[in-house]
Amino acid sequence: MxxxxxxxxxxxxxxxxxAAGVVLLTAVRPLGGRAAxxxxxxxxxxxxxxxxxxxxxxxxxxxxxxxxxxxxxxxxLKRARLRTVAVDTGDGAFAVxxxxxxxxxxxxxxxxxxxxxxxxxxLHGRRGSPALRVAVELEPHAxxxxxxxxxxxxxxxxxxxxxxxxxxxxxARFKVTSHRARRVS
Amino acid sequence: xxxxxxxxxxxxxxxxxxxxVLAVAGLFLYDLAAVRxxxxxxxxxxxxxxxxxxxxxxxxGVQLAxxxxxLAGVVLLLLAFTPxxxxxxxxRSPGQDAGQDTGQDSGHEAGQDAVEASRPPxxxxxxxxxAAQVLRDRAMEVPGVRSxxxxxxxxxxxxxxxxxxxxxxxxxADLDAVIAVGIEELGLVxxxxxxxxxxxxxx
Numbered sequence: 001m002x003x004x005x006x007x008x009x010x011x012x013x014x015x016x017x018x019a020a021g022v023v024l025l026t027a028v029r030p031l032g033g034r035a036a037x038x039x040x041x042x043x044x045x046x047x048x049x050x051x052x053x054x055x056x057x058x059x060x061x062x063x064x065x066x067x068x069x070x071x072x073x074x075x076x077l078k079r080a081r082l083r084t085v086a087v088d089t090g091d092g093a094f095a096v097x098x099x100x101x102x103x104x105x106x107x108x109x110x111x112x113x114x115x116x117x118x119x120x121x122x123l124h125g126r127r128g129s130p131a132l133r134v135a136v137e138l139e140p141h142a143x144x145x146x147x148x149x150x151x152x153x154x155x156x157x158x159x160x161x162x163x164x165x166x167x168x169x170x171x172a173r174f175k176v177t178s179h180r181a182r183r184v185s
Numbered sequence: 186x187x188x189x190x191x192x193x194x195x196x197x198x199x200x201x202x203x204x205x206v207l208a209v210a211g212l213f214l215y216d217l218a219a220v221r222x223x224x225x226x227x228x229x230x231x232x233x234x235x236x237x238x239x240x241x242x243x244x245x246g247v248q249l250a251x252x253x254x255x256l257a258g259v260v261l262l263l264l265a266f267t268p269x270x271x272x273x274x275x276x277r278s279p280g281q282d283a284g285q286d287t288g289q290d291s292g293h294e295a296g297q298d299a300v301e302a303s304r305p306p307x308x309x310x311x312x313x314x315x316a317a318q319v320l321r322d323r324a325m326e327v328p329g330v331r332s333x334x335x336x337x338x339x340x341x342x343x344x345x346x347x348x349x350x351x352x353x354x355x356x357x358a359d360l361d362a363v364i365a366v367g368i369e370e371l372g373l374v375x376x377x378x379x380x381x382x383x384x385x386x387x388x
Contacts (some may be wrong), residue, residue: 003194007265010195013202014261021255027242038247039237059217065210073203076196140322144276144311145372152279152307171191172309173273176318 002075009072080124087164097163099123099130106132106159113150115142117177125169132159132170137177144174191310193269202261271339273310275374313337316371320344323367329356331386342368342377347386357383 027034082099089095103121110119118137125131138147151172160168220226240247317337324333324344329351336343344364348356364379 002196003192006195006199010198010202010261011265013206014258014263014265016258017254017261018258021251021253021258024242024247024251024254031242034243035241037238038240038242039234041234041238044234055217055221059214059221062210062214062217065206066214069203069207069210073200073207076200076203138315138319140318143370144316144319145370148276148307148309148372149279151309156307167306170307172307173191174276174309174311174315176312176315178318 002078002080005072005075082123082125082127082130084127085123085130085163085165086127089164102130102159102163103132105162106134106155109155109158110134110136110151113147113155115139115147130163130165130168132156132168134170134172135175136172137175139177142176147174148172189308190268190275191270191273191308195264195269198261198264272313274313274316274337274339274371274377276309276311276372277374278307278309311371311373313339316373317342319371320364320367323363324360327356327359327363330360330383338377340375340377341380343380343382345382345384347384349386353383353385357381 023030027036031038032040084099085097085102087095087097100123103123107119107121110116110121115138116136117139120135122133123130124133134151136147136151138144156168156170160166216227216230242248242251314337317335320337320342321333321335324330324335324346327346329348330346331349333344333346335345342364344360346356346360360381360383361379364381368376368379
């Protein structure tokens with residue numbers, strides 16, 4: 001979610017900068033050609049004289065930029081964690097499951113898999129459609145593909161059924177505990 | 186078959202651009218407000234206005250600024266459209282790899298699709314360094330390999346080993362087989378092609 005917003009705004013900023021650079025290099029329309037000054041005193045007086053309304057347009061645009069930038073900056077600091085999940089109990093009511101409890105349960109089950117040294121799980125997304133992010137630390141001699149199969153099969157299926165969710169998308173990132181090379185001779 | 190790659194949230198570039206916009210907009214706003222309140226404009230703005238009057242697009246300084254702006258724009262556009270996180274290799278999701286070697290061209294059957302849909306979609310990746318470490322451990326188990334260094338690229342993996350006994354060709358053949366199995370056990374979407382180099386220990 002925040003990733004999409006970031007990418008759209010970065011693309012807009014990039015497009016604006018690229019356009020400005022190209023305009024400067026080619027000296028086309030807003031500029032008056034290669035020999036004309038970038039912003040002549042006459043132009044400046046035409047738009048920004050004391051009792052015109054261009055001032056107010058400029059000030060309003062700057063305020064909008066300022067607020068947008070402030071919101072954008074602050075939203076980078078938020079961590080997307082889900083506190084609770086709504087569980088459909090099947091009788092027309094909903095139960096509330098703590099996100100931390102679900103994450104801990106998944107971490108415990110994944111940690112019990114063969115070859116897993118450690119596991120951290122975070123629940124994120126929306127209350128109605130949560131998603132899991134799993135960081136798995138493998139022991140040096142684990143087989144990553146097998147561990148992944150174990151994670152996808154029993155562990156996630158169990159999490160999905162126990163939380164009563166039709167879909168529980170998950171992301172897993174594997175690491176290997178660092179150790180020194182051992183020589184077998 | 187191709188798992189969608191992890192996409193970086195681009196928090197750091199976003200924060201930097203936001204900070205820059207915030208600073209520039211704040212500075213201009215402060216100065217404009219000061220002028221509207223009948224105070225003198227700050228010196229830098231008069232200086233800027235003077236420069237804009239004097240310089241034309243033909244000046245080398247202006248051209249340089251244009252190039253810099255365009256480059257910055259291209260960098261931001263690249264950041265916006267590339268997935269990033271190049272240090273993680275995507276792994277095949279279980280349930281997609283019924284036939285592991287012929288996964289790409291095996292036809293989708295209706296029954297198989299239903300099974301796939303019922304499984305939780307899982308995207309997984311392994312760090313390049315971590316994959317290299319797994320392969321190095323495998324390489325060290327080959328008899329005759331004294332030391333091994335593995336460099337994992339996105340499409341090829343380079344293994345350099347030194348041997349202290351056995352025939353080099355035998356060690357190479359064993360290493361080749363072990364690395365092939367190791368790559369298969371990583372379960373990557375795009376298995377890298379191995380490139381081996383085995384040498385006698387230099388001493």
